Every structure is written in C-alpha cells, then in structure tokens.
Amino acid sequence: MHLYYHIPFCHRICPYCSFYKHTLGSTDLTEFVDALIKETAYYVDKTDNKVSTLYMGGGTPSMLSPKLLERLFKGLHQVLDLSEAQEICFEANPATFTATKVQLFKDLGISRVSLGIQSFSDRVLKILGREHTRTQAIESVEILQAVGIPQVNIDLMFAVPGQPFSEWEDTLRTAISLNPHHISSYNLTYEEDTEFIEKLTRGEFQESEENNADYFRLSHDLLTSAGFIHYETSNYSKPGFASRHNMSYWKGKDYIGIGPSAVGTLHGQRYRNIPDTAKYLQMIQSLGHAKHEIETIDAEAYRLERIALLLRTQEGLDKKWLNEEGLQQVELLQNEGLIKITGENIQLINEGPLLVDPIVERLI
Ligand code: SF4
Incomplete structure (x- = not known):
C-alpha cells in the first residue's frame, strides 16, 4: 500500500x-x-x-x-x-x-x-x-x-x-x-x-x-x-x-491519502478529505475518516489518467491505452518528430516533453 x-x-x-x-x-x-x-x-x-x-x-x-x-x-x-x-x-x-x-x-x-x-x-x-x-x-x-x-x-x-x-x-x-x-x-x-x-x-x-x-x-x-x-x-x-x-x-496504483485535503484512490473510488483542519479533526473523532468528496474512477477515467500521467514519464505509454483517434494522432506525432515508437510503447522525444499537455489533449 x-x-x-x-x-x-x-x-x-x-x-x-x-x-x-x-x-x-x-x-x-x-x-x-x-x-x-x-x-x-x-x-x-x-x-x-x-x-x-x-x-x-x-x-x-x-x-x-x-x-x-x-x-x-x-x-x-x-x-x-x-x-x-x-x-x-x-x-x-x-x-x-x-x-x-x-x-x-x-x-x-x-x-x-x-x-x-x-x-x-x-x-x-x-x-x-x-x-x-x-x-x-x-x-x-x-x-x-x-x-x-x-x-x-x-x-x-x-x-x-x-x-x-x-x-x-x-x-x-x-x-x-x-x-x-x-x-x-x-x-x-x-x-x-x-x-x-x-x-x-x-x-x-x-x-x-x-x-x-x-x-x-x-x-x-x-x-x-x-x-x-x-x-x-x-x-x-x-x-x-x-x-x-x-x-x-x-502508474495508477491505489494510494491512501491521510490528513486534511489529502486525496486517495482505493478500489476504483477517489476521495478527497475535507480541506479544513478543525473539521478534519471533528470528522476523524466521530467517523474515523474525513472523506468529503467521492467520485468513481470508471475504466474510461482511468484510461485518460494513464495517458496524461504515463506520457510524462521516461517509461512512456503503452499503445493499449489509446482509442482509434488516439492511434491516428500517434502517426502524426511521429511524423512531427515529437514521439518515438518502440514496439507498443510511445515516448516523447525532442520538443515532445515541452509540449506534453497539448500532446495529451490530442491523444485523449
Ligand atoms: S506555503 Fe507552505 S506548503 Fe506552500 S510552498 Fe510555502 S512552505 Fe510550501
């Protein structure tokens, strides 16, 4: 954990x-x-x-x-x-x-x-x-x-x-x-x-x-x-x-956030603790947790997060996370010299890391 x-x-x-x-x-x-x-x-x-x-x-x-x-x-x-x-x-x-x-x-x-x-x-x-x-x-x-x-x-x-x-x-x-x-x-x-x-x-x-x-x-x-x-x-x-x-x-592993405003993801649910220390203390006292907002991370939300986060890493992104439109963009990005493809893996190269946010937009 x-x-x-x-x-x-x-x-x-x-x-x-x-x-x-x-x-x-x-x-x-x-x-x-x-x-x-x-x-x-x-x-x-x-x-x-x-x-x-x-x-x-x-x-x-x-x-x-x-x-x-x-x-x-x-x-x-x-x-x-x-x-x-x-x-x-x-x-x-x-x-x-x-x-x-x-x-x-x-x-x-x-x-x-x-x-x-x-x-x-x-x-x-x-x-x-x-x-x-x-x-x-x-x-x-x-x-x-x-x-x-x-x-x-x-x-x-x-x-x-x-x-x-x-x-x-x-x-x-x-x-x-x-x-x-x-x-x-x-x-x-x-x-x-x-x-x-x-x-x-x-x-x-x-x-x-x-x-x-x-x-x-x-x-x-x-x-x-x-x-x-x-x-x-x-x-x-x-x-x-x-x-x-x-x-x-x-890499998308579950993590537990503890303390006021902390965010955690567990078993497909993302929670955010209350961003208020006094209220946090009261909630822990009475409930044992301080979850304030909860959202379900479905398969599509998880996929989009993997694209946004893995593309920022040197390890890169497996093509399996992309849909058809994303795969079409991969070819264009390769022609533009912004990504390198090795087998099923995509990595940003040259000016790619500088343009990571707009590239992610194109892939999702
Ligand atoms: S306000 Fe506190 S948490 Fe924020 S940058 Fe300054 S020292 Fe860090």
Missing part, C-alpha cells in the same frame, strides 16, 4: 502556493498527530497494513517537534507494517531542522528527505516569499548528507517573475554541486486563489511560454549532462533514485 500524509502547517504562506495549508493558529498538534494515526487505522481495516511507500508532505512536515514525530511514528508502527517499505519520504523546508532532528528522522526510518529549496538566489527567494536564504539552503543539504539520510531531493522552481536565465543557471549549477540523488525542477504555475495570479491578472507579472521552454531546456541540458536521468517531465534522478512513491502514483 502507498500512503500520503498531508501536514498542512507552514510558518508563513508563500504567495504562489495553492496547497491546503495554514499557520498553526490554535491547532492542538498532539490531537492532530493522533487523528492521523486513527485515520490510518480506518484504512488498514479496508485494505492491508503492509506499506510499500509512505510520503509525508504539506505544508511543512518538518515543523513537527521531535516529540510529536516520535509519537506519530510510534502510532503508525502500531497499525502499519513498515518492515518492507521501499521508501519513507519526508518533505522539509530549509532552516526548519538541526542535525539532531535529522538524526531522529534517520532513526525513525525516514529514507528520503525532499527539500523545498526552490532557488539558490536570495533575490528570487524573496520574490517567492520563502523564509530561508541561499546559505541556509546549502547548509540544510549538508546537514542531511552529514547525518546520512539515504536519499536527498532538492525541489527547484523556474520561470519566477523577474528571474533572469543566469540566476536559474546558477541555481541549477549550485544544486548539482551539492550532489543530491534527485532534483525536481518545476515550472511555476499561476494557481487560483493565490497572490501571484492576482498580480498576473493586474499585469504586474507576465508569463511567457517561450521563456518557460528556454528554462526547461536549460534544466534538461545541465542536469542530464551532470548524470541525472530525466525520468518524468519535472523530475531528474541519479540512476536508481527515482521517486518510488510518485512512480506508483503515475
């Missing part, structure tokens, strides 16, 4: 972020941690307790104190069998942990830490409203490596308003020089209900698809030359260090 935990607390809110998150306010964190354990037990009853991958994201999971982390993992071990887990990943923000806390991560069995660095430029970090500096970001990677966390990922973001290519290049080169196992390189997107989209609408920020493509190419060229495998549109890893949790999601 694959599990995702949403820990929605942040010290402050970044102006581009659309995840469900909030400052701590009056939340009782002990009650919150106990609710996560109780909700986990609810799902264990419906599936099994053997964990393949577990991912704690947010929000800022590294805001949980050592005492609460111990309480959370102790509780999870009581309901889950983590003995054969292939990956236990934990998101953290730079400057939210010390070496002592990282030692605890390691002792708790956390095998991968994903660091939300976004940029190594203090100027860009300020635009993004991030709390940390370039120096703190570098120190944070070094702490994780010194303690011996088995896998470190660095999250980066490009196409930030006013970010010159030279700054993006310096960010990539700095990340590479730190020798992480994995780098995620995301194109900034303007999401609803964020300060950034308001600024875009008012004309204070501009978006350029052409520039986005140039940032993307630079990421691809520098990272692959440094030995990273470009295994998904936004993800690069050293050989053998692709994110197992995300791969299972892209």
